[in-house]
Amino acid sequence: MHVAADYGPYEKDRDDRVEKALADDDVALVRTGSSYAVAPGRVTKDDGSPYRVFTPFYRAWQQHGWRAPAPGVRSVPWIRADVRTKQIPDVDPPEGVTLPPLGEDAARRRWREYLDQVDEYDDLRDLPGRDATSRMSVHLKWGTIHPRTMLADLADRGSKGAEAYARELAFREFYADVVHHRPDTLAGYYDKRFEAMDYDEPGEDLQAWKDGRTGFPIVDAGMRQLLAEGWMHNRVRMIVASFLVKDLHLEWTVGADHFLDLLVDADPPSNQHGWQWVAGCGTDASPYFRIFNPTSQGKKFDPDGTYVRRWVPELRDVPKTFVHEPWKLDEPPADYPAPIVDHAEEREESLRRYAALRS
Numbered sequence: 001m002h003v004a005a006d007y008g009p010y011e012k013d014r015d016d017r018v019e020k021a022l023a024d025d026d027v028a029l030v031r032t033g034s035s036y037a038v039a040p041g042r043v044t045k046d047d048g049s050p051y052r053v054f055t056p057f058y059r060a061w062q063q064h065g066w067r068a069p070a071p072g073v074r075s076v077p078w079i080r081a082d083v084r085t086k087q088i089p090d091v092d093p094p095e096g097v098t099l100p101p102l103g104e105d106a107a108r109r110r111w112r113e114y115l116d117q118v119d120e121y122d123d124l125r126d127l128p129g130r131d132a133t134s135r136m137s138v139h140l141k142w143g144t145i146h147p148r149t150m151l152a153d154l155a156d157r158g159s160k161g162a163e164a165y166a167r168e169l170a171f172r173e174f175y176a177d178v179v180h181h182r183p184d185t186l187a188g189y190y191d192k193r194f195e196a197m198d199y200d201e202p203g204e205d206l207q208a209w210k211d212g213r214t215g216f217p218i219v220d221a222g223m224r225q226l227l228a229e230g231w232m233h234n235r236v237r238m239i240v241a242s243f244l245v246k247d248l249h250l251e252w253t254v255g256a257d258h259f260l261d262l263l264v265d266a267d268p269p270s271n272q273h274g275w276q277w278v279a280g281c282g283t284d285a286s287p288y289f290r291i292f293n294p295t296s297q298g299k300k301f302d303p304d305g306t307y308v309r310r311w312v313p314e315l316r317d318v319p320k321t322f323v324h325e326p327w328k329l330d331e332p333p334a335d336y337p338a339p340i341v342d343h344a345e346e347r348e349e350s351l352r353r354y355a356a357l358r359s
Protein backbone atom coordinates (compact mmCIF):
# COMPACT_ATOMS: atom_id res chain seq x y z
CA MET A 1 0.00 0.00 0.00
CA HIS A 2 1.41 3.40 -1.03
CA VAL A 3 0.81 6.68 0.81
CA ALA A 4 2.44 10.11 0.84
CA ALA A 5 4.58 10.35 3.97
CA ASP A 6 3.02 12.49 6.68
CA TYR A 7 5.10 14.41 9.21
CA GLY A 8 3.05 15.55 12.20
CA PRO A 9 3.50 13.60 15.47
CA TYR A 10 -0.10 12.29 15.38
CA GLU A 11 0.15 11.42 11.69
CA LYS A 12 3.46 9.59 12.10
CA ASP A 13 2.06 7.55 14.96
CA ARG A 14 -1.12 6.76 12.98
CA ASP A 15 0.89 5.58 9.96
CA ASP A 16 3.13 3.45 12.19
CA ARG A 17 0.04 1.74 13.57
CA VAL A 18 -1.33 1.17 10.04
CA GLU A 19 2.04 -0.23 9.02
CA LYS A 20 1.96 -2.73 11.89
CA ALA A 21 -1.65 -3.72 11.16
CA LEU A 22 -0.88 -4.28 7.47
CA ALA A 23 2.23 -6.29 8.30
CA ASP A 24 -0.03 -8.86 9.97
CA ASP A 25 -1.47 -9.48 6.48
CA ASP A 26 1.96 -9.38 4.83
CA VAL A 27 1.20 -6.07 3.16
CA ALA A 28 3.92 -3.39 3.17
CA LEU A 29 3.15 0.28 3.75
CA VAL A 30 5.30 2.33 1.39
CA ARG A 31 5.63 6.03 2.22
CA THR A 32 6.42 7.91 -0.98
CA GLY A 33 7.17 11.61 -1.20
CA SER A 34 5.29 14.07 0.99
CA SER A 35 2.76 16.84 0.66
CA TYR A 36 5.62 19.38 0.55
CA ALA A 37 7.93 20.52 -2.23
CA VAL A 38 10.81 19.68 0.11
CA ALA A 39 10.09 17.17 2.87
CA PRO A 40 10.44 18.48 6.45
CA GLY A 41 13.92 17.86 7.85
CA ARG A 42 15.70 18.08 4.48
CA VAL A 43 16.70 21.76 4.59
CA THR A 44 19.34 22.30 7.26
CA LYS A 45 22.18 24.67 8.04
CA ASP A 46 25.69 23.61 7.00
CA ASP A 47 26.24 22.05 10.44
CA GLY A 48 23.05 19.97 10.06
CA SER A 49 21.01 21.97 12.57
CA PRO A 50 17.52 23.24 11.70
CA TYR A 51 16.69 26.83 10.74
CA ARG A 52 14.90 28.94 13.34
CA VAL A 53 14.31 31.99 11.18
CA PHE A 54 12.27 32.05 7.99
CA THR A 55 14.37 34.13 5.56
CA PRO A 56 17.55 31.99 5.68
CA PHE A 57 15.35 28.87 5.55
CA TYR A 58 13.65 30.28 2.47
CA ARG A 59 16.99 30.87 0.70
CA ALA A 60 18.23 27.38 1.54
CA TRP A 61 14.88 25.89 0.50
CA GLN A 62 15.13 27.59 -2.89
CA GLN A 63 18.71 26.37 -3.29
CA HIS A 64 17.73 22.83 -2.34
CA GLY A 65 15.12 22.81 -5.11
CA TRP A 66 12.59 20.09 -5.90
CA ARG A 67 11.70 17.70 -8.67
CA ALA A 68 9.21 18.63 -11.39
CA PRO A 69 5.65 17.45 -10.68
CA ALA A 70 4.90 13.87 -11.69
CA PRO A 71 3.23 13.66 -15.11
CA GLY A 72 -0.55 13.25 -15.05
CA VAL A 73 -1.97 9.74 -14.98
CA ARG A 74 -4.71 9.00 -17.50
CA SER A 75 -6.10 5.91 -15.88
CA VAL A 76 -5.25 3.69 -12.96
CA PRO A 77 -6.21 0.23 -14.21
CA TRP A 78 -5.19 -1.55 -11.03
CA ILE A 79 -7.76 0.24 -8.89
CA ARG A 80 -10.31 -2.37 -7.87
CA ALA A 81 -13.80 -1.64 -9.11
CA ASP A 82 -15.26 -1.77 -5.59
CA VAL A 83 -12.72 0.81 -4.44
CA ARG A 84 -13.29 3.07 -7.44
CA THR A 85 -17.01 3.24 -6.91
CA LYS A 86 -16.74 4.26 -3.28
CA GLN A 87 -17.46 7.96 -3.15
CA ILE A 88 -16.65 10.46 -0.45
CA PRO A 89 -19.98 10.86 1.32
CA ASP A 90 -21.81 14.15 0.92
CA VAL A 91 -22.03 15.97 4.21
CA ASP A 92 -24.54 18.70 4.90
CA PRO A 93 -22.74 21.65 6.49
CA PRO A 94 -24.31 23.24 9.56
CA GLU A 95 -26.96 25.89 8.89
CA GLY A 96 -25.52 29.12 7.46
CA VAL A 97 -22.15 27.57 6.58
CA THR A 98 -20.85 27.50 2.99
CA LEU A 99 -18.04 25.09 2.22
CA PRO A 100 -15.72 25.35 -0.80
CA PRO A 101 -15.89 22.76 -3.60
CA LEU A 102 -13.43 19.99 -2.75
CA GLY A 103 -11.55 17.26 -4.58
CA GLU A 104 -8.78 17.15 -7.17
CA ASP A 105 -10.84 18.63 -10.01
CA ALA A 106 -11.98 21.53 -7.84
CA ALA A 107 -8.39 22.17 -6.72
CA ARG A 108 -7.06 22.29 -10.28
CA ARG A 109 -9.94 24.43 -11.47
CA ARG A 110 -9.42 26.93 -8.69
CA TRP A 111 -5.66 27.01 -9.28
CA ARG A 112 -6.02 27.60 -13.05
CA GLU A 113 -8.53 30.36 -12.39
CA TYR A 114 -6.30 31.97 -9.75
CA LEU A 115 -3.16 31.91 -11.92
CA ASP A 116 -4.72 34.70 -14.01
CA GLN A 117 -4.76 36.84 -10.87
CA VAL A 118 -1.45 35.86 -9.30
CA ASP A 119 0.58 38.70 -10.86
CA GLU A 120 -1.28 41.14 -8.60
CA TYR A 121 -0.83 38.99 -5.48
CA ASP A 122 1.94 41.06 -3.96
CA ASP A 123 -0.01 44.32 -4.24
CA LEU A 124 -3.43 43.11 -3.15
CA ARG A 125 -3.02 40.14 -0.81
CA ASP A 126 -3.32 42.24 2.36
CA LEU A 127 -6.70 43.69 1.43
CA PRO A 128 -9.47 41.39 2.68
CA GLY A 129 -12.15 43.27 0.77
CA ARG A 130 -10.51 42.43 -2.56
CA ASP A 131 -10.56 38.60 -2.50
CA ALA A 132 -7.08 38.65 -3.98
CA THR A 133 -5.69 35.55 -2.31
CA SER A 134 -5.99 32.08 -3.79
CA ARG A 135 -7.93 30.12 -1.17
CA MET A 136 -5.76 27.17 -2.12
CA SER A 137 -5.03 26.43 1.56
CA VAL A 138 -7.94 23.99 1.79
CA HIS A 139 -6.66 22.04 -1.21
CA LEU A 140 -3.10 21.98 0.12
CA LYS A 141 -4.40 20.86 3.49
CA TRP A 142 -6.33 17.92 2.05
CA GLY A 143 -3.64 17.00 -0.47
CA THR A 144 -5.78 17.48 -3.57
CA ILE A 145 -3.01 19.48 -5.21
CA HIS A 146 0.74 19.23 -4.72
CA PRO A 147 2.83 22.35 -4.11
CA ARG A 148 5.26 21.20 -6.80
CA THR A 149 2.48 21.52 -9.37
CA MET A 150 1.87 25.05 -8.14
CA LEU A 151 5.58 25.99 -7.98
CA ALA A 152 6.13 24.81 -11.58
CA ASP A 153 3.27 27.05 -12.80
CA LEU A 154 4.55 29.97 -10.72
CA ALA A 155 8.05 29.60 -12.18
CA ASP A 156 6.56 29.69 -15.71
CA ARG A 157 4.72 32.86 -14.78
CA GLY A 158 7.87 34.52 -13.40
CA SER A 159 6.14 37.71 -12.17
CA LYS A 160 6.73 39.57 -8.90
CA GLY A 161 3.31 38.35 -7.74
CA ALA A 162 4.20 34.73 -8.58
CA GLU A 163 7.46 35.06 -6.63
CA ALA A 164 5.65 36.50 -3.62
CA TYR A 165 3.17 33.62 -3.78
CA ALA A 166 5.95 30.99 -3.87
CA ARG A 167 7.44 32.64 -0.77
CA GLU A 168 4.15 32.08 1.08
CA LEU A 169 4.17 28.42 0.08
CA ALA A 170 7.62 28.32 1.66
CA PHE A 171 6.09 29.53 4.95
CA ARG A 172 3.92 26.42 5.02
CA GLU A 173 7.05 24.30 4.49
CA PHE A 174 9.02 26.24 7.11
CA TYR A 175 6.42 25.65 9.81
CA ALA A 176 6.23 21.94 8.92
CA ASP A 177 10.02 21.83 9.25
CA VAL A 178 9.91 23.60 12.62
CA VAL A 179 7.33 21.11 13.92
CA HIS A 180 9.37 18.19 12.57
CA HIS A 181 12.24 19.30 14.81
CA ARG A 182 10.12 20.64 17.67
CA PRO A 183 6.88 18.60 17.81
CA ASP A 184 6.33 19.98 21.32
CA THR A 185 5.49 23.38 19.76
CA LEU A 186 2.15 22.12 18.42
CA ALA A 187 0.76 22.28 21.93
CA GLY A 188 3.38 24.32 23.77
CA TYR A 189 5.39 27.52 23.56
CA TYR A 190 8.26 27.73 21.08
CA ASP A 191 9.79 30.36 23.35
CA LYS A 192 9.25 28.80 26.77
CA ARG A 193 9.77 32.10 28.59
CA PHE A 194 6.21 33.04 27.65
CA GLU A 195 4.79 30.17 29.72
CA ALA A 196 5.32 32.35 32.77
CA MET A 197 3.35 35.33 31.44
CA ASP A 198 0.31 36.45 33.39
CA TYR A 199 -2.78 35.37 31.36
CA ASP A 200 -6.49 35.81 32.07
CA GLU A 201 -8.93 32.92 32.39
CA PRO A 202 -11.29 32.62 29.39
CA GLY A 203 -14.74 34.07 30.13
CA GLU A 204 -17.47 36.08 28.45
CA ASP A 205 -15.00 38.06 26.34
CA LEU A 206 -13.87 34.85 24.68
CA GLN A 207 -17.45 34.06 23.72
CA ALA A 208 -17.89 37.59 22.29
CA TRP A 209 -14.73 37.05 20.22
CA LYS A 210 -15.97 33.68 18.95
CA ASP A 211 -19.38 35.12 18.09
CA GLY A 212 -17.97 38.20 16.30
CA ARG A 213 -19.48 40.59 18.84
CA THR A 214 -16.48 42.43 20.29
CA GLY A 215 -17.58 45.84 18.96
CA PHE A 216 -14.39 46.11 16.85
CA PRO A 217 -15.66 45.85 13.27
CA ILE A 218 -12.63 44.22 11.60
CA VAL A 219 -12.34 41.63 14.39
CA ASP A 220 -16.06 40.83 14.22
CA ALA A 221 -16.04 40.62 10.42
CA GLY A 222 -13.17 38.10 10.56
CA MET A 223 -14.77 35.96 13.25
CA ARG A 224 -18.07 35.91 11.37
CA GLN A 225 -16.32 34.95 8.14
CA LEU A 226 -14.75 32.06 10.07
CA LEU A 227 -18.19 30.95 11.29
CA ALA A 228 -19.76 31.22 7.83
CA GLU A 229 -16.98 29.85 5.62
CA GLY A 230 -14.54 28.01 7.86
CA TRP A 231 -11.90 30.33 6.41
CA MET A 232 -10.54 33.77 7.17
CA HIS A 233 -8.28 36.15 5.27
CA ASN A 234 -4.64 36.03 6.47
CA ARG A 235 -4.39 39.70 7.47
CA VAL A 236 -7.57 39.35 9.51
CA ARG A 237 -6.31 36.11 11.13
CA MET A 238 -3.41 38.20 12.44
CA ILE A 239 -5.71 40.97 13.68
CA VAL A 240 -8.15 38.69 15.52
CA ALA A 241 -5.28 36.66 16.99
CA SER A 242 -3.59 39.80 18.27
CA PHE A 243 -6.89 40.92 19.78
CA LEU A 244 -7.31 37.65 21.68
CA VAL A 245 -3.77 37.64 23.05
CA LYS A 246 -3.09 41.34 23.62
CA ASP A 247 -6.50 42.90 24.20
CA LEU A 248 -8.16 39.99 26.02
CA HIS A 249 -4.89 38.67 27.56
CA LEU A 250 -5.73 35.04 26.82
CA GLU A 251 -3.19 32.34 25.97
CA TRP A 252 -2.64 31.83 22.23
CA THR A 253 -3.62 28.17 22.63
CA VAL A 254 -7.23 29.19 23.42
CA GLY A 255 -7.59 30.94 20.06
CA ALA A 256 -5.58 28.33 18.16
CA ASP A 257 -7.89 25.55 19.40
CA HIS A 258 -10.93 27.48 18.18
CA PHE A 259 -9.31 27.97 14.76
CA LEU A 260 -8.46 24.26 14.52
CA ASP A 261 -12.09 23.43 15.31
CA LEU A 262 -13.52 25.66 12.57
CA LEU A 263 -10.99 26.16 9.77
CA VAL A 264 -11.46 24.08 6.63
CA ASP A 265 -7.73 24.55 6.05
CA ALA A 266 -6.79 23.73 9.67
CA ASP A 267 -3.13 22.82 9.40
CA PRO A 268 -1.53 22.36 12.82
CA PRO A 269 1.99 23.61 11.95
CA SER A 270 0.75 26.75 10.10
CA ASN A 271 -1.96 27.42 12.65
CA GLN A 272 0.01 26.92 15.86
CA HIS A 273 2.98 28.85 14.51
CA GLY A 274 0.81 31.58 12.98
CA TRP A 275 -0.64 32.06 16.46
CA GLN A 276 2.74 31.94 18.17
CA TRP A 277 4.13 34.48 15.71
CA VAL A 278 1.36 36.92 16.60
CA ALA A 279 1.70 36.16 20.32
CA GLY A 280 5.41 36.99 20.18
CA CYS A 281 6.55 33.55 21.35
CA GLY A 282 7.17 31.83 18.00
CA THR A 283 9.91 31.64 15.40
CA ASP A 284 11.16 35.06 14.27
CA ALA A 285 8.14 36.32 16.10
CA SER A 286 6.78 39.77 15.69
CA PRO A 287 8.14 41.51 18.81
CA TYR A 288 5.61 41.27 21.63
CA PHE A 289 5.44 45.04 22.04
CA ARG A 290 4.21 45.52 18.45
CA ILE A 291 0.51 45.48 19.27
CA PHE A 292 -2.03 45.69 16.46
CA ASN A 293 -4.58 48.45 16.86
CA PRO A 294 -7.75 46.85 15.44
CA THR A 295 -9.17 50.21 14.37
CA SER A 296 -6.13 51.47 12.48
CA GLN A 297 -5.56 47.99 10.97
CA GLY A 298 -9.16 48.11 9.72
CA LYS A 299 -8.73 51.58 8.25
CA LYS A 300 -5.45 50.65 6.58
CA PHE A 301 -6.38 47.29 5.08
CA ASP A 302 -10.12 47.73 4.54
CA PRO A 303 -10.11 51.45 3.74
CA ASP A 304 -13.63 51.69 2.35
CA GLY A 305 -15.10 49.10 4.74
CA THR A 306 -16.04 46.59 1.98
CA TYR A 307 -14.95 43.61 4.07
CA VAL A 308 -16.64 44.83 7.26
CA ARG A 309 -19.92 45.57 5.48
CA ARG A 310 -19.86 42.11 3.84
CA TRP A 311 -19.73 40.29 7.19
CA VAL A 312 -21.33 42.68 9.66
CA PRO A 313 -24.78 43.56 8.33
CA GLU A 314 -25.44 45.92 11.27
CA LEU A 315 -22.78 48.23 9.80
CA ARG A 316 -23.87 48.06 6.16
CA ASP A 317 -25.29 51.59 6.13
CA VAL A 318 -22.60 53.22 8.22
CA PRO A 319 -20.60 55.77 6.18
CA LYS A 320 -16.98 55.00 5.34
CA THR A 321 -15.59 57.49 7.88
CA PHE A 322 -17.17 55.62 10.79
CA VAL A 323 -17.31 52.04 9.57
CA HIS A 324 -14.23 51.08 11.65
CA GLU A 325 -15.27 53.13 14.68
CA PRO A 326 -19.09 53.16 14.76
CA TRP A 327 -19.02 54.21 18.44
CA LYS A 328 -18.11 57.70 17.22
CA LEU A 329 -21.46 58.12 15.47
CA ASP A 330 -24.01 60.37 17.17
CA GLU A 331 -26.35 57.41 17.00
CA PRO A 332 -24.40 54.13 16.75
CA PRO A 333 -26.40 51.18 15.28
CA ALA A 334 -28.53 49.87 18.15
CA ASP A 335 -27.99 46.20 17.23
CA TYR A 336 -24.17 46.38 17.12
CA PRO A 337 -22.25 46.04 20.43
CA ALA A 338 -20.11 48.79 21.93
CA PRO A 339 -16.40 47.83 22.18
CA ILE A 340 -15.94 45.23 24.93
CA VAL A 341 -12.53 46.68 25.89
CA ASP A 342 -10.68 49.98 25.67
CA HIS A 343 -7.84 49.15 23.28
CA ALA A 344 -5.50 51.88 24.58
CA GLU A 345 -5.87 50.61 28.16
CA GLU A 346 -5.43 46.93 27.22
CA ARG A 347 -2.35 47.81 25.18
CA GLU A 348 -0.78 49.34 28.30
CA GLU A 349 -1.84 46.33 30.35
CA SER A 350 -0.20 43.98 27.83
CA LEU A 351 3.02 45.95 27.93
CA ARG A 352 2.94 45.88 31.71
CA ARG A 353 2.62 42.08 31.75
CA TYR A 354 5.40 41.79 29.19
CA ALA A 355 7.70 44.01 31.29
CA ALA A 356 6.93 41.87 34.36
CA LEU A 357 7.93 38.77 32.41
CA ARG A 358 11.28 40.29 31.49
CA SER A 359 12.15 41.67 34.92
Ligand SMILES: Cc1cc2nc3c(=O)[nH]c(=O)nc-3n(C[C@H](O)[C@H](O)[C@H](O)COP(=O)(O)OP(=O)(O)OC[C@H]3O[C@@H](n4cnc5c(N)ncnc54)[C@H](O)[C@@H]3O)c2cc1C
Nearest residue numbers: 133134135136137168169172234265266267270271274275
Ligand atom coordinates in the same frame (compact mmCIF):
# COMPACT_ATOMS: atom_id res chain seq x y z
C1 LIG B 1 -3.28 33.01 13.47
C2 LIG B 1 -3.07 32.32 12.14
C3 LIG B 1 -3.54 31.04 11.93
C4 LIG B 1 -3.35 30.40 10.70
N1 LIG B 1 -3.82 29.11 10.53
C5 LIG B 1 -3.61 28.47 9.34
C6 LIG B 1 -4.08 27.13 9.14
O1 LIG B 1 -4.66 26.49 10.02
N2 LIG B 1 -3.88 26.56 7.91
C7 LIG B 1 -3.23 27.23 6.90
O2 LIG B 1 -3.08 26.66 5.82
N3 LIG B 1 -2.76 28.47 7.09
C8 LIG B 1 -2.93 29.12 8.26
N4 LIG B 1 -2.48 30.40 8.42
C9 LIG B 1 -1.72 31.04 7.33
C10 LIG B 1 -2.59 31.85 6.34
O3 LIG B 1 -3.46 32.69 7.01
C11 LIG B 1 -3.40 30.94 5.40
O4 LIG B 1 -2.55 29.97 4.81
C12 LIG B 1 -4.05 31.73 4.29
O5 LIG B 1 -4.89 32.73 4.81
C13 LIG B 1 -4.86 30.79 3.41
O6 LIG B 1 -5.56 31.49 2.43
P1 LIG B 1 -5.09 31.45 0.90
O7 LIG B 1 -4.94 30.05 0.43
O8 LIG B 1 -6.02 32.35 0.15
O9 LIG B 1 -3.64 32.12 1.01
P2 LIG B 1 -2.69 32.75 -0.10
O10 LIG B 1 -2.36 34.13 0.34
O11 LIG B 1 -3.28 32.58 -1.45
O12 LIG B 1 -1.35 31.92 0.06
C14 LIG B 1 -1.02 30.78 -0.71
C15 LIG B 1 -0.66 29.62 0.18
O13 LIG B 1 0.54 29.91 0.89
C16 LIG B 1 0.48 29.33 2.20
N5 LIG B 1 0.54 30.42 3.19
C17 LIG B 1 0.21 31.72 3.01
N6 LIG B 1 0.46 32.42 4.14
C18 LIG B 1 0.95 31.54 5.04
C19 LIG B 1 1.39 31.65 6.39
N7 LIG B 1 1.41 32.82 7.04
N8 LIG B 1 1.79 30.53 7.03
C20 LIG B 1 1.80 29.32 6.40
N9 LIG B 1 1.40 29.16 5.11
C21 LIG B 1 0.99 30.25 4.45
C22 LIG B 1 -0.85 28.61 2.30
O14 LIG B 1 -0.64 27.26 1.99
C23 LIG B 1 -1.70 29.33 1.25
O15 LIG B 1 -2.74 28.52 0.73
C24 LIG B 1 -2.65 31.06 9.66
C25 LIG B 1 -2.19 32.37 9.87
C26 LIG B 1 -2.38 33.00 11.09
C27 LIG B 1 -1.87 34.40 11.29
